[in-house]
Amino acid sequence: MIEVINFTKRYGEFTAVDDLSFSIGEGEIFGFIGPNGAGKSTTIRFLATLLRPTSGEGRIAGHSVTEDPMAVRRVIGFMPDDFGVYDGMKVWEFLDFFAVAYEIPKAMRRRIIGEVLELLDLTHKRDDYVNGLSKGMKQRLCLAKTLVHDPPVLILDEPASGLDPRARLEMKALLNELRRMGKTILVSSHILSELADFCTSIGVIERGRLLAAGSIRDIQRKIRAHRVLKVELTSGETDRAATILRDDPAIDSVEAYGRSVTAEFHGDDEDMGRLLGRLMAAGVPVQSFAEEPLSLEEVFMMITKGIVN
Amino acid sequence: MWMRENPVLNRELLTTLRSPRSFVLQFVYVAALGALVYFYWPAGVDDGSRMVGPGVAKRLYDIFFLGQFCLVALLAPTFAAGSITGEKERKTYEMLLVSPLRPHTILIGKLLSSLSYLVILILSSLPLMILCYLLGGLLLSEIARSYIVLVLAAGTFGLLSVACSSGFGRTSSALVVSYLVVLPLAAICVALTRADDPSTRDFASVAILPPVCLMIWTVVGIVVNNRLLRPSDVGGQGGGVVDEEEEMKYAIGVVIDRDAFPDRLFAPAKRNDLMPDGTNPVLDKELRSEIFSQGTLMLRVVIQVSMLLSIPLMAGLLFLRSDLAAYYVAYVLTFNLLVGPVFSAGSITQERERQTLALLLTTLLTPGRIVLAKLTAAMRVSTVLTFLLTEQILLAYIMLPELRGRPWTLIVFLLIIAATCLTTSSVGLMCSALSRRTSTAMVLSYLTLLILFVLPLGVRWYLQGVSEEYDLSPGRLALITVTSPYAAATSVPMHAYRPGDAWGGDRTDFVTPPPAAFPGGWSVPVWLVFLVACPVLAAAFTGVAWIAFLWRWWKAGDGA
Ligand SMILES: Nc1ncnc2c1ncn2[C@@H]1O[C@H](COP(=O)(O)OP(=O)(O)O)[C@@H](O)[C@H]1O
Ligand SMILES: [Mg+2]
Numbered sequence: 038m039i040e041v042i043n044f045t046k047r048y049g050e051f052t053a054v055d056d057l058s059f060s061i062g063e064g065e066i067f068g069f070i071g072p073n074g075a076g077k078s079t080t081i082r083f084l085a086t087l088l089r090p091t092s093g094e095g096r097i098a099g100h101s102v103t104e105d106p107m108a109v110r111r112v113i114g115f116m117p118d119d120f121g122v123y124d125g126m127k128v129w130e131f132l133d134f135f136a137v138a139y140e141i142p143k144a145m146r147r148r149i150i151g152e153v154l155e156l157l158d159l160t161h162k163r164d165d166y167v168n169g170l171s172k173g174m175k176q177r178l179c180l181a182k183t184l185v186h187d188p189p190v191l192i193l194d195e196p197a198s199g200l201d202p203r204a205r206l207e208m209k210a211l212l213n214e215l216r217r218m219g220k221t222i223l224v225s226s227h228i229l230s231e232l233a234d235f236c237t238s239i240g241v242i243e244r245g246r247l248l249a250a251g252s253i254r255d256i257q258r259k260i261r262a263h264r265v266l267k268v269e270l271t272s273g274e275t276d277r278a279a280t281i282l283r284d285d286p287a288i289d290s291v292e293a294y295g296r297s298v299t300a301e302f303h304g305d306d307e308d309m310g311r312l313l314g315r316l317m318a319a320g321v322p323v324q325s326f327a328e329e330p331l332s333l334e335e336v337f338m339m340i341t342k343g344i345v346n
Numbered sequence: 347m348w349m350r351e352n353p354v355l356n357r358e359l360l361t362t363l364r365s366p367r368s369f370v371l372q373f374v375y376v377a378a379l380g381a382l383v384y385f386y387w388p389a390g391v392d393d394g395s396r397m398v399g400p401g402v403a404k405r406l407y408d409i410f411f412l413g414q415f416c417l418v419a420l421l422a423p424t425f426a427a428g429s430i431t432g433e434k435e436r437k438t439y440e441m442l443l444v445s446p447l448r449p450h451t452i453l454i455g456k457l458l459s460s461l462s463y464l465v466i467l468i469l470s471s472l473p474l475m476i477l478c479y480l481l482g483g484l485l486l487s488e489i490a491r492s493y494i495v496l497v498l499a500a501g502t503f504g505l506l507s508v509a510c511s512s513g514f515g516r517t518s519s520a521l522v523v524s525y526l527v528v529l530p531l532a533a534i535c536v537a538l539t540r541a542d543d544p545s546t547r548d549f550a551s552v553a554i555l556p557p558v559c560l561m562i563w564t565v566v567g568i569v570v571n572n573r574l575l576r577p578s579d580v581g582g583q584g585g586g587v588v589d590e591e592e593e594m595k596y597a598i599g600v601v602i603d604r605d606a607f608p609d610r611l612f613a614p615a616k617r618n619d620l621m622p623d624g625t626n627p628v629l630d631k632e633l634r635s636e637i638f639s640q641g642t643l644m645l646r647v648v649i650q651v652s653m654l655l656s657i658p659l660m661a662g663l664l665f666l667r668s669d670l671a672a673y674y675v676a677y678v679l680t681f682n683l684l685v686g687p688v689f690s691a692g693s694i695t696q697e698r699e700r701q702t703l704a705l706l707l708t709t710l711l712t713p714g715r716i717v718l719a720k721l722t723a724a725m726r727v728s729t730v731l732t733f734l735l736t737e738q739i740l741l742a743y744i745m746l747p748e749l750r751g752r753p754w755t756l757i758v759f760l761l762i763i764a765a766t767c768l769t770t771s772s773v774g775l776m777c778s779a780l781s782r783r784t785s786t787a788m789v790l791s792y793l794t795l796l797i798l799f800v801l802p803l804g805v806r807w808y809l810q811g812v813s814e815e816y817d818l819s820p821g822r823l824a825l826i827t828v829t830s831p832y833a834a835a836t837s838v839p840m841h842a843y844r845p846g847d848a849w850g851g852d853r854t855d856f857v858t859p860p861p862a863a864f865p866g867g868w869s870v871p872v873w874l875v876f877l878v879a880c881p882v883l884a885a886a887f888t889g890v891a892w893i894a895f896l897w898r899w900w901k902a903g904d905g906a
Contacts, residue, residue: 085708107710115708121700123631125639133620137627138709146620168639182705 038063038190038221039084044093046079052245053079057093059240059250061223063189066216068232069225071242077225078118080242081194084223085115097190111139114183118194118225122167122175128159131167131178132185139186149185157181157211173204180211191215193224209235265329266309268298271322278321285312299329354447354455368463375467379474382409403481410475411492412536414468418500419532421467423524424792426460426507428517428785435517435699435784449574453508453567461504468496495539495551498559503528509566512573517785519644522688526651529684602642612730613637613645628706628716632693632723644688648731652681656735664742668749669843669857674739675759675835679766682732683799686770687777687791690724694778694895695787717775717892725771732767736760748841755838758873765880766831770795772887779894798883802827821863824872828862829883834876837861 039061046054054076061067071077082088084095086106095102098112122131129150136146154160157177162170167178176196183191197208213235215222226232232239240250266288268278275293283291287304302308313326383406433439442452475489507524514520538550604615616634621627637645656677663674694717697703706716736759743749743756774791781787806823809816827833839858861869 082704085704087704087707107712110708110710113708115704117701117704119701120705121702123635123639123700123702125635126631130617130635134627134631135705135709137621137625137630138706138711140710143620143623150620179705 038065038098039067039223040096041080041084042094042096044080044083044095045091046076046083046088047091054083054242055245057242057245057247059247061221061238063221064216064219065237066212066222066224066235068236068239069223069242070232070239071225071227073227075227075242076245077227077242078194079245081115081192081223081225082117085113085117085192086110111186112188113190113192114186114188116179116183116191116193116196118198120179122170122178124168126167127164128154128167128170128178129163132181135182136185141186146185149187153181153184156184156214158207173200173207176200176204176208177211180208184215189220191220191222191224193222195225195227197226197228264302266300266302266312266326267329268300268316268326269324270296270298271324272296274321277319278316278323281315281319281321282312285315287312296324302328352451352455352458354442354452355459356455372467372470376470376474379410379471382406383474383477403478403483406478406481407475407484407488407492410471410478411496414471414496415499415532415536418464418468418496419503419528420792421464422461422500422503423507423510423521423528424789425464426457426504427511427521427524429456429460429508430511431514431517431520432511432785434515443574449571450567452574453570456511457501457504457508460508461500464500464504465497468493468500491548491551492539495535495555498555499532499535502559502562503532505563505566506531509570512570514644516692518688518692518788521785521788522684523644523647523651525684526648529680530651530655602638602645608730608734612727626715626719628711628719629723632720633726636723637689637727645731648685649734652685652731652735656738660738660742664738665746667843668742668746669840671739671742671749671755671759671840672835672838674742675763676832678732678735678739678763679799679831679835681735682728682763682766682770683792683795685731686724686728686767687774687788687795689727690721690771690774691778691781691787691791692784693720693724693775694891695781695784698782699784713896714892717779717888717895720778721771721775721888721891724774725767728771729764729767732763736763755840758838758877759835761877762831762834762873765877765884768884769798769831769880769887772884772891773798776887776891776894779891798829799831802830803832806833819863820860821869824860825862825864825875828872828875828879831876831880834873837872 041057041059044054044057045052057076057080059067069077069080079088083090084097084102086102086109090103097109100108100112102109123134126134132150132153133146136149141149151160154163157180159174159177159181162174167175170178176199180193180196183193193212196212197205200208212222212224216235224232224236236253238250238252238255241248266282268282270278273296275296275298278298279291279293282288282298282300285308287302287308289301289303291298291300293299302312304312309328313323316323316326430439433442472493478484479486479489503524506527507520510524510527511517511520514523535555538554539547602609602613604610604613612633614633617630621630659674659677663670663677694703697706707713739756739759743753749756770791773794774787777787777790777794778784781790806826809818809823809826824833824837837859839856842855842857859872861871862875863869
C-alpha cells in the first residue's frame with residue numbers, strides 16, 4: 038500500500054534522510070519510531086506530497102508521490118506533527134471546509150461530518166470555535182479532518198504528542214478502531230510504548246537511516262541471534278525439562294523457577310518445533326511452549342545499542 | 347535604570363543593530379543623500395544653467411528636510427508597529443507580560459529599540475546638512491530646528507505605532523492603523539512647519555509642536571501602560587476566540603452589520619449551514635471567517651478614519667475647487683495603497699505562520715485555486731472599503747453642473763480606482779508568496795507599491811528640472827509615469843480654474859495634460875495606458891505569486 042524506495046532528502050550539506058526504503062502492506066499499522074530529529078517528519082511530509090525528495094521515489098496505493106500528487110492526496114489522510122487551526126471558524130465549519138476541499142457533495146457532507154464527529158467524540162463541540170479548543174481536542178479535530186474523505190491510508194505524524202495520559206489512551210483506542218475499519222496507518226512517534234500495543238510492523242529510524250523495518254516479529258528475529266523461550270509445565274518437573282533443553286545445540290542458557298523454564302535460544306522456527314518434539318517425547322508435561330514476546334522498548338534498545346557498538 | 351538595564355531594549359538592539367543588513371541600509375541611505383548633494387552642488391561659474399549660492403542651499407535643505415520627514419513618517423510605523431504584535435505572533439507575549447518587567451520598561455524598551463535605528467539614520471545625514479550650511483544662506487538655528495522636528499516626529503509616530511501594536515493581534519492590522527493615524531498627522535506637521543512665513547514656522551515648531559507631542563506621549567503612554575498591565579483577551583495571545591457580537595456591543599461609532607448593505611459586500615454573514623456544492627472553500631473561509639477573526643476593531647478604525655478625512659477633502663477638492671477632483675481621487679488611491687496590502691499580504695504568510703498550510707496543501711485544492719481565491723477575497727474587501735469613499739465623488743458629479751456635463755471622466759476615475767485595487771491586492775499577494783513573515787510581506791508590498799506609484803512621479807519631477815539639458819519632451823516624461831494611478835488621475839482633462847466661480851455652469855476651457863508619447867510616434871493619454879497596463883501588471887504579479895507559492899512548498903520542500 039505504501040512504498041518508499043531509496044528516499045533521500047538533503048538540506049544543503051545536511052542529510053536529513055539517507056536512502057530510506059520500506060513498504061507497508063494493506064491493513065497494517067506501521068509504527069515509525071525514532072528519536073527527535075531522526076527524519077520521521079521529513080519522510081512523512083514526503084509521503085504526504087509536501088516535500089520534494091533529493092532522490093528516491095514513493096508510492097501510495099500505486100500512485101507515485103512525486104508524479105501524481107493529486108491522486109495520492111485523494112487516498113491519504115494526513116495529520117502533520119505541528120499544525121494550527123483557522124481563527125473564527127466553528128468545528129463543523131472547519132470540517133465542512135475540508136470536506137469541500139476534498140470535493141465531497143453536500144448531501145454526503147452532512148452525513149459524514151456527523152459520523153466523524155461521532156467517531157471522535159466531538160459531537161458536543163460541534164458549535165465551538167476551533168481556536169478555543171484544548172490541545173487534545175484540536176488533535177482529535179485534526180484527525181477528524183483527515184477522515185472526512187474516507188481515505189484508505191492514514192499518515193499521522195506524532196498524533197499523541199503533547200497529550201495527557203488519558204487523551205493518549207483515547208488516541209490509541211481511536212487508532213485501533215480505525216484499524217478495525219480496515220485502514221492502512223502509518224503513525225510516527227518518539228515514544229515506543231505509544232505504538233507497542235497495536236502496531237503490526239515498525240520501522241526504526243535514527244539520524245536519517247532506517248535501522249530496521251518489518252513486522253515486529255521479523256525484527257525481533259533479525260536483531261536477536263537468540264530469542265527467549267518460555268516453557269510452562271503442569272507439574273514441577275522443571276529439572277528434567279531444563280536438562281533436555283540444555284543439551285540442545287540451539288539453546289544458550291536455561292533458567293528454571295517454579296513450574297516454568299526460560300531458555301535463551303538462537304534457532305529458527307524449525308528448531309523450536311524440534312525442541313517441543315523432544316520435550317513431548319521425553320514425557321515432560323508441557324502446558325505451554327512459546328516464545329516470550331519482546332516489548333517494543335526492548336527491541337528499540339537492542340537496535341539502537343547495535344549502532345552504538 | 348530603565349534605559350541602561352532594560353532587557354527588552356538590549357535584546358532588540360543587539361539583534362537589529364548588529365545585523366549586516368542595517369549597516370548596508372545605512373550606507374545606501376547616506377550614499378543616496380550624498381548623490382543628491384552631488385547633483386545639486388554648484389558645478390562652477392561657467393555653467394549658467396544651475397543656480398549657485400544660497401538658493402541651492404535652501405533648496406537642498408528643503409529636500410533634505412522633507413525627504414527625511416517622509417522617511418520618518420513611513421519608517422517609524424514599519425519599525426514600531428510590529429514591536430508588540432510580533433511578540434504575540436511568536437507567542438512570546440505572555441512570557442514577557444508575566445516576567446517581572448514593569449509595563450513601562452517594556453514600552454520604553456520597545457519604543458527605543460524600534461526608533462534607535464531610525465534616529466541613527468536621521469543623524470547620519472547631519473554631515474551632509476553641514477555641507478549645505480557651508481554653501482551659505484542657511485541659519486544654524488534653522489537646521490537645529492528641523493532636527494528637533496524630526497526627532498520629535500520620530501518619537502511621536504513611533505509611540506503611536508507601538509500603541510497600535512499593543513491594541514491589535516496582528517502586525518498587518520497594527521501597521522495599517524498606524525499609517526492611518528501617522529500620515530494625516532505628518533501632513534499637518536509638514537504644513538505647519540513649512541509655512542512660508544519664517545516666524546510662523548518657528549513658532550509652530552518650537553512653541554506648538556513640543557507641547558503637543560508631550561501631550562500625545564503622556565496620554566498614549568498611560569493608555570499603553572494600562573493595556574500592558576491588564577491585557578484584555580481580545581488583544582492577547584491571538585489564539586483566543588473573539589466573540590463578534592460581544593465586541594459589537596461595546597463598539598464606538600461605526601457598527602459593522604454583516605447582514606446589511608454595504609458591509610455584506612466584504613463581510614458576508616457566517617453560514618448556518620454547509621457550503622453549497624462548487625463553492626471555493628478558501629474564498630468562503632476568507633470572507634466569512636478570517637476577516638473578523640481578530641475582531642472588528644481594525645476595520646472599524648479604518649472605515650472611521652478614512653470617512654473623517656474624506657469630509658474636509660471632499661469640501662476642498664470637490665465642492666470648492668471641482669477642477670481638483672483628481673486630487674480627491676488621489677486621496678482614495680492613497681487609502682487603497684494603505685489598505686489593499688493588509689488583506690492580501692498576509693494571505694499566504696499567515697497560513698504558514700499559523701501552520702495550516704500543510705493541512706490546506708494535502709487537500710485536492712490546487713495551488714492555482716488557492717492563490718486565486720486569496721486574491722479574490724483580498725481584493726473584494728479592499729475594493730469595497732475603497733469604493734465606500736467614492737460616494738463623495740458620485741455626489742459631486744450629481745450636484746456640480748461642470749462635472750455633470752462630463753460623465754466619462756467619472757467613469758475613468760472609477761476605473762482608475764478599480765485598477766489600483768487590483769494592483770495593490772496582487773502586489774500584496776505576490777509579496778506574501780515571496781516572504782516568510784506577514785510583517786516582511788507588508789513592508790515589501792508597500793515598498794513595491796511606492797516604487798510603482800510614487801517613484802515615477804519623483805523621477806518625472808527631477809527630470810523636469812533638467813529636461814532642457816537632455817531634450818525630453820513632456821510626452822516622454824509622461825510615459826515614465828504610466829504605472830502611477832496618481833499620474834493617471836491627474837492626466838484626466840478637467841476644466842480650468844477660474845477664481846470666484848466655483849459653481850460655474852457649462853465649461854469649455856479644459857486643461858489637457860500631455861499624453862504619453864511612445865517611441866513609435868503614438869500619443870496616448872496616460873490614464874488610458876494606465877488602465878490597459880494595470881490588469882497586465884496585476885496578472886503578472888499573480889503569476890509570480892503562483893509560481894513562488896508552487897516553488898516554496900514543493901521545489902524547496904519548505905511547505906510549513
Ligand atoms: N527545512 C529544513 N531545513 C534544514 N534542515 C531541516 C529542515 N527540516 C528538517 N530539517 C532537519 O532534518 C532533520 C530531521 O527532521 P524531522 O524529520 O523533522 O525529524 P523528526 O524525526 O523529529 O520528525 C532534523 O535534524 C532537522 O533539523
Ligand atoms: Mg517530527
